[in-house]
Each structure stands twice: as C-alpha cells, then as structure tokens.
Amino acid sequence: MIVIANWKQNKTFADLKEWVEIFDANVNKDILDKVVVVIAPSFPLISPFKMITQAYPYIKIASQDISRFEAGAHTGEVGAFQLKNIAEYAIIGHSERRKNGETNGDVTQKFTNARNAGINPIICFSDENELAGFSPDIRSSLNFAYEPANAISTAENSTGPISPDQVKNMVEKIGVKQVIYGGSVDQNTVENYLNLPFIVGFLVGGASLDPLSFAHIVNKSANS
Ligand code: PGA
Numbered sequence: 454m455i456v457i458a459n460w461k462q463n464k465t466f467a468d469l470k471e472w473v474e475i476f477d478a479n480v481n482k483d484i485l486d487k488v489v490v491v492i493a494p495s496f497p498l499i500s501p502f503k504m505i506t507q508a509y510p511y512i513k514i515a516s517q518d519i520s521r522f523e524a525g526a527h528t529g530e531v532g533a534f535q536l537k538n539i540a541e542y543a544i545i546g547h548s549e550r551r552k553n554g555e556t557n558g559d560v561t562q563k564f565t566n567a568r569n570a571g572i573n574p575i576i577c578f579s580d581e582n583e584l585a586g587f588s589p590d591i592r593s594s595l596n597f598a599y600e601p602a603n604a605i606s607t608a609e610n611s612t613g614p615i616s617p618d619q620v621k622n623m624v625e626k627i628g629v630k631q632v633i634y635g636g637s638v639d640q641n642t643v644e645n646y647l648n649l650p651f652i653v654g655f656l657v658g659g660a661s662l663d664p665l666s667f668a669h670i671v672n673k674s675a676n677s
Pocket of ligand 1: 459600604605606635636637638656657658659660
C-alpha cells in the first residue's frame with residue numbers, strides 16, 4: 454500500500470517539526486514494510502521537510518505538481534529536475550489543478566518530465582473521460598489515483614466519500630488494474646475500502662493535516 458498526504462495549500466514552516474514528531478510517535482513501525490508513507494507539502498516547504506525527515510527515512514516526499522516545462526524562462530514554475538533527489542513522487546493532474554485549466558496535454562508533459570528526472574508520477578483522474586485522454590504510456594503507469602471530483606472534501610458540491618461498490622464499478626469500467634483511491638478518506642472511512650483488492654493506496658487531503666489522524670489511516674491501511 455501507498456498512503457499519500459496531500460496537504461494542499463496548508464501548513465507553514467513552523468508546523469513541520471511538530472507534525473512529523475506526532476506522526477512518528479503514533480505510526481506503527483511494524484507495518485512500514487507494507488505501507489509506503491508519502492507526504493506532499495507545498496513547494497516552499499519541501500526542502501525544509503526533506504531536512505527534518507532525514508531522521509525519519511521511511512517518510513517519502515511528493516510534490517503536489519510539477520511544471521510542464523523542462524527549464525528556463527517560466528516565472529513561478531518548478532521543474533522536475535529541481536525536485537530530483539528531493540521528491541520521489543509528484544502528484545500530477547489533480548482535479549483542483551484541472552479546474553484551473555490543466556489539460557491532458559499538460560499532464561502528459563508533466564508525466565514525461567517527472568519520469569526523465571527519476572520522479573514517480575502519481576497521475577490523478579476523476580472520471581473515465583480524463584483517463585481516456587491519456588496516452589498509452591501514461592495508461593500503462595501503475596500509479597493511478599482515482600479521485601471522483603465530487604468526493605473531494607474541499608470541492609464545491611462535495612458529496613463526501615463514495616461507496617466501495619461505486620469505486621469497484623468505476624475500476625471495472627475503465628479497465629485499470631489497480632488504483633490509489635482518494636476523496637474524503639479519513640480514519641473512519643478508510644476501512645470501507647480495505648477489502649477491495651485493486652486499491653493499492655490512498656490519497657488523503659483534509660484528514661492528513663492532523664498527524665494523529667493520518668497515523669491512524671496509515672496504520673489501518675496495513676490491514677488490506
Ligand atoms: P480530501 O482530498 O481527502 O480532502 O477529499 C483528497 C485529494 O484531493 O487528494
């Protein structure tokens with residue numbers, strides 16, 4: 454299993470140490486051979502978070518996005534090559550970015566840039582239309598995060614988590630072998646999805662902001 458904390462536009466430098474200490478004190482160390490723990494802070498926090506987590510090498514880092522450009526005159530962009538050796542993963546194509554105009558073409562370029570920098574792309578999709586627009590290369594990637602946009606807690610019109618049966622129907626319909634599931638997963642709802650064999654992880658937003666609650670999600674994920 455892989456359990457990813459997507460902190461979104463939350464947290465400051467001052468929050469990092471305490472978050473890690475509380476998380477580390479509550480995560481069950483015996484399950485860390487079964488669960489990969491990944492935290493995705495905002496860009497300015499990635500480097501200090503990397504420093505702090507050197508004492509906790511089981512914690513891996515993801516960026517919440519990367520630039521579609523390789524390098525150069527692109528003000529405000531952060532390139533995959535700049536995250537090399539800092540982030541092991543990059544979340545790409547999140548529905549909250551697509552809402553701001555990100556296209557499948559952008560996602561494809563980001564995917565390529567991440568791969569070229571040795572960063573594992575975690576490709577998000579929220580419905581079959583988004584998935585259908587991906588190149589075969591992307592479709593063969595194993596790190597797919599299925600996040601129905603209306604199940605994401607911070608989305609407008611959020612309907613909350615969807616049922617395991619709905620996830621199952623979608624996965625069968627689109628024909629991917631495995632998905633990371635995201636959308637209002639918390640320490641209470643995570644158990645609903647643990648019996649679905651094609652779910653290989655969780656992408657957790659709101660419930661990852663609290664280190665204790667995220668530790669509970671990670672601990673429970675080992676029971677799949
Ligand atoms: P949520 O966010 O857990 O707050 O619904 C998940 C995500 O958007 O990655």
